[in-house]
Amino acid sequence: MDQLPLLxxxxxxxxxxxxxxxxxxxxxxxxxxxNLGAEGMMLVAAIAGFxxxxxxxxxxxxxxxxxxxxxxxxxxxxALVIWLNTNQYATGLAVSLFGYGFSAFVGVGYVGQKLSERxxxxxxxxSQIPFIGPALFRxxxxxxxAIALIAAAVWFLYRSxxxxxxxxxxxxxxxxxxxxxxxxxxxLMAVVAGGALCGVAGAFLSVVYAPLWVEGLVAGRGWIxxxxxxxxxxxxxxxxxxxxxxxxxTMAQFALQGxxxxxxxxxxxxxxxxxxxxxxxxxxxxxxxxxxxxPASLGKPFHPGT
Amino acid sequence: xxxxxxxxxxxxxxxxxxxxxALVLTAILAALLFVALGKDPAKGLGIFFVEPLxxxxxxxxxxxxxxxxxxxALGLAVCYRSxxxxxxxxxxxxxxxLSGGGVALWLTSSGIxxxxxxxxxxxxxxxxxxxxxxASITALLRDKFxxxxxxxxxxxxxxxxxxxxxxxxxxxKDPAGFNFPxxxxxxxxxxxxxxxxxxxxxxxxxxxxxxxxxTWMFMFRLFRGYQLQVGGLAPAxxxxxxxSASTSLWTALLISGGLAGxxxxxxxxxxxxxxxxxxxxxxxxxxxxxxxxxxxxxxxIIFAGLLLSMMIIGGELGQSRLGLPNALTGVFQxxxxxxxxxxxxLIHYRVRVxxxxxxxx
Numbered sequence: 001m002d003q004l005p006l007l008x009x010x011x012x013x014x015x016x017x018x019x020x021x022x023x024x025x026x027x028x029x030x031x032x033x034x035n036l037g038a039e040g041m042m043l044v045a046a047i048a049g050f051x052x053x054x055x056x057x058x059x060x061x062x063x064x065x066x067x068x069x070x071x072x073x074x075x076x077x078x079a080l081v082i083w084l085n086t087n088q089y090a091t092g093l094a095v096s097l098f099g100y101g102f103s104a105f106v107g108v109g110y111v112g113q114k115l116s117e118r119x120x121x122x123x124x125x126x127s128q129i130p131f132i133g134p135a136l137f138r139x140x141x142x143x144x145x146a147i148a149l150i151a152a153a154v155w156f157l158y159r160s161x162x163x164x165x166x167x168x169x170x171x172x173x174x175x176x177x178x179x180x181x182x183x184x185x186x187x188l189m190a191v192v193a194g195g196a197l198c199g200v201a202g203a204f205l206s207v208v209y210a211p212l213w214v215e216g217l218v219a220g221r222g223w224i225x226x227x228x229x230x231x232x233x234x235x236x237x238x239x240x241x242x243x244x245x246x247x248x249x250t251m252a253q254f255a256l257q258g259x260x261x262x263x264x265x266x267x268x269x270x271x272x273x274x275x276x277x278x279x280x281x282x283x284x285x286x287x288x289x290x291x292x293x294x295p296a297s298l299g300k301p302f303h304p305g306t
Numbered sequence: 307x308x309x310x311x312x313x314x315x316x317x318x319x320x321x322x323x324x325x326x327x328a329l330v331l332t333a334i335l336a337a338l339l340f341v342a343l344g345k346d347p348a349k350g351l352g353i354f355f356v357e358p359l360x361x362x363x364x365x366x367x368x369x370x371x372x373x374x375x376x377x378x379a380l381g382l383a384v385c386y387r388s389x390x391x392x393x394x395x396x397x398x399x400x401x402x403x404l405s406g407g408g409v410a411l412w413l414t415s416s417g418i419x420x421x422x423x424x425x426x427x428x429x430x431x432x433x434x435x436x437x438x439x440x441a442s443i444t445a446l447l448r449d450k451f452x453x454x455x456x457x458x459x460x461x462x463x464x465x466x467x468x469x470x471x472x473x474x475x476x477x478x479k480d481p482a483g484f485n486f487p488x489x490x491x492x493x494x495x496x497x498x499x500x501x502x503x504x505x506x507x508x509x510x511x512x513x514x515x516x517x518x519x520x521t522w523m524f525m526f527r528l529f530r531g532y533q534l535q536v537g538g539l540a541p542a543x544x545x546x547x548x549x550s551a552s553t554s555l556w557t558a559l560l561i562s563g564g565l566a567g568x569x570x571x572x573x574x575x576x577x578x579x580x581x582x583x584x585x586x587x588x589x590x591x592x593x594x595x596x597x598x599x600x601x602x603x604x605x606x607i608i609f610a611g612l613l614l615s616m617m618i619i620g621g622e623l624g625q626s627r628l629g630l631p632n633a634l635t636g637v638f639q640x641x642x643x644x645x646x647x648x649x650x651x652l653i654h655y656r657v658r659v660x661x662x663x664x665x666x667x
Contacts, residue, residue, distance in 0.1 A: 036456065040640075080644070084310075084651040089391055089456065090598060094643040097591060101636020108631045215633070220464050227457045266472035273464040280458065281451040290452065303312075 005135035007255055012139060013209060015240075015247025016146045017042075017201040021225035022232070022239040023146075023153055024070075024197025029229055030157065031190035032170035034299040036092025037077050039222030040099020041195050042202035045070040047107040049203025050213045053115055062207045063142070063200050070199020071192045073099060078191035082184050085301045096222070104215045115211040140208045142200070146240075149197075153236040166190060170295035173302035183302050198222065220273065227276050231283050233293040242279075249275045310655040320653045325599050325610070328646035336638055345628055353628060354620030354638070364623075366505035368615045370577065373510040374399070374569035376611035378593035380514075380521045381562030383602040387525070388558040389538035392444065394459025395566040396590025397466035398437040402570020404470060405436025407581045410496040410574060411478060411489050425496045430571045437567015438560050440466065445559040449552050455559075467586050474581055488582040498576040510572040515608070517565065522604040524561075534558060566590060588636075592618070595643045614639065 021038055028035045035041075049066035053059060077095045080086045120138040127137040157163040166186060168176045173183045205221070206213055224246060232238035253268035284290055333351060340350035358364045378395050385392045409432040413425060420428070440462060447453040471487070480490045498508040524531040537544040537554040545551065569589070578585055596614050600606035621635030 076644075080648055084648055085654070086647040086651060091644070091647050093393060093594065094640065094647055097595065098637070098640025098644055101633060101638075101640045104633035105631055105637045108633060220461070223457060223460050227454075227461075230454070230457075264472050264476055266468045266475060269471075270465045270468045273461040273468075277447065277453070277458050277461050281447045281453040284452040284454070287452050 003255070003258070005131050005133075007251055008135035009138065010251045010254075011244060011248040012136070012143055013247070014250045015244040016143045017204045017209065017221060018225050018228060018246055019146045019150065019240050019243035020142075020201035020204065021198045021222060022228035022243055023150060023236060024194035024201070025225055026194075026229050026232070026234060026236060026239055027153070027166075027190050027197070028194035029234060029298055030170045030295055031166050031187045032173060032295055032297040032300065032302070033078070033081065033187055033191050033194075034088050034092065035074070035077065035191065035194060036089060036226070037073065037095030037099065037195075038092075038198050038226055039218055039220065040096035040103075041070040041073045041077075041198040042205070042218045042222045043099045043103040043216070044073055044106075045199030045202030046206035046217050047103045047110065047213060048199075050107070050110055050115070050206040050211075053203075053207045053211075054110065054113060059118070059140075059207060063203050066199040066203025066207075067196040068199065070202060071196035074191050074195020074198070075188070077195070078188045081301065082187050082191070085303055088299050088301070100216065107213050107215065110213040111215070113213065115207060118208050118211065140204075142204050142208060150236050150240045157236065167295070170297060173297055173300075177302070177304050183304065187302075198225075201225070224272065224276050227280050230290070231279055233283070233289070234295065245279075246272055246275065309658045310651070311658045313654060313656055316653050321601060321650075324649040324652060325601070325606075325646055327649045327652075328599075328642055329613070331645045331649075332638060332642045335641055339634075339637075343630070345630070350624065350628065350630070353624045353630075354617060357623055358616045358619040362502075363505060364619060366502055366507040367619050368612060369511050370505075370507050371618050372608075372611040372615035373508075373514045373576070374573050374589050375593050375596045375615055376514045376607055377510075377517060377569040377572070378562075378566045378590055379596040379600060379607045379611060380517055380604060381565030382593060382597040383600070383604065383607060384521065384525065384531075384534065385558045385562045386597060387538050387602055388534040388554050389541070390448075390555055390558040391456045392441065392459050392559060392562050393456055393594060394441075394444065394461075394463045394590070395562065395593055396586065396588065397459065397463035398440045398563045398566035399570040399573075399590045400463075400466040400470055400586055401436040401440040402433035402567030403574045403578070403581060403585050404466075404473060404570075405439075405567070406430060406433030406571025407489070407492070407574035407578070408432065408473075408478075410492040411581070413496055414490055414493040419493065419495045422495060422497075422499060426498060426575065429496055429575050430568060433567045433569075433571020433574065434564045435567065437563040437565070437570060439563075440567070441559040441563020442556075444563075445556050448559075449555055455555075463590070470581065470585060471583050474583055478581065480580075489580045491580045492575060496575050497579060498572060506577070508572075508576040510576045513568075513572065514611075518604045518608055525604065530557065566593075592639060595639055598643060599646060617642075 025035055025038055045066035048069035049062040052065035053062035080091050081088050118140055121141045123137040127133040165181055169183050169186045177183045206217055228239055228242045231242045250272045253271050337347035337351055340347040358368050382395055406429045409429045444455050444459045447458050448455045474487045478489045480488055498510055501507045501509050533549045534554045537549055592614055596610045600610035617638055618635055621632055624630035625632045
């Protein structure tokens, strides 16, 4: 039983990058843009964040660097799909492939370097409570920031005027355009914000979670985050819960190995990916439900005046 | 100010020029990158785009690497034309390596020496079936559960990679291999016959060329191929004509899975001749780029396959001769695809210069 609080803590830590990236993709999709480049954005941000943390020693700078790298790549992606009307699937895929190659190229000198283990931030008082303290209140600040960001997103999307405009652009760009909103600029802002969040997630992986750099460090989490938006039927709070669920699945393999279960580690490593497929299939099963919840113009380009 | 104006009809010429333009832009950016790395740009570009064609040995390596790229890309072209977004060819390829290589390993381990004319087709057929089986998971989940084929096929790549690891670290590990995670070497009777003495080029390249012809026939001469493409371009029209979307989905995924699996089988007995954790080199992802650069057309895919293969070989040469990081190839490949998609805008749009005066009206 002493293992359980640590397992819960590890679940929250491993769910955090999924929650951040999932939230970023949710914002993209609410504005009508499907971003298959998330994996690439996270990879480039992961190496940018790692390099920043390695040279300056500052976590804050690492997250800024990660957000900037993710946002920059997202801006390029946005310019292509929003202004040049390129195919969103192909372009996102291209960004992911580019991000993989580019991060590997930039990261050559950092392979094998290790950052020191991050000291968790202990919330005074609460972290001393037995069981609950070590499980919930001894984490890197970003774990709490992620939760705060989800709460902020709920307020932004459903309680603020700007959020209403963002959703309108994703549901019916023609109507939003007719009302005088600059659909393409709003979409670009959403894409850049989403990319920056993917960037923070990438930096969290390389700086806090790993903390090291290897080629392909993100290991498909960008794609899992993409699946998360569907699981969550495009609701921020469900993105957070889904992220922790997958964090738990990732941790379950280590827990099983630790408990001495005699099972191949390679087969256990398949678990998060298989879980993603299974949950995706179950959630997507009812096409009407998906159609009701999905932003109506998701993945469709908008070109004013045509 | 520049403005995009929709063309009344997509430009055929631009569709062919766009890959050339993208390649030129990639080369310019590559030259700048070489300068930034402190290398002579002419020498760098030469290594990537000239050197691989300079002698027979290098050229045969280009053809060798192009073989799986072309084979996989043909299947992807069928998929993308049908609007089925299979991006997990790498996983289907790995299953081809496992099932094809598995048969070769089984023949080797049980000491069965078959004539090549029997053994090789047996291995390749197993590869095709393995790839098809893996792709059919995606087809099933899309068809019956409405799950995104993009995400399912991609997740299955990670599962396939772990499956390869599991087999070579576990059941298939060579007992006499000093505990290295690798299988026995396959018996020579299962190897693909060589095509050109003194090189590693095997008859897989000819198989790929035959498949180019067959894919062309399927796409442009068979009714089923036509149905698939109508379904991709105009789903509503296809439904009205009574073409089943589900049949198209299965056809596209089984063809592309089968071809990726075949490529895996060919690599298993053509290049690797054993299975190690390093059989996954991302060829299935590079083939996506081949497919787009080749304009989703079988003939275009030959040229694109050779180009991307040349870049891979060039990257290896750059590493050994100029000390460039091998990851550079991935950067160039990614850049090429991004720039290609940007240039493709010119197929559907014209660039117009709007003068300040005209804007004032």
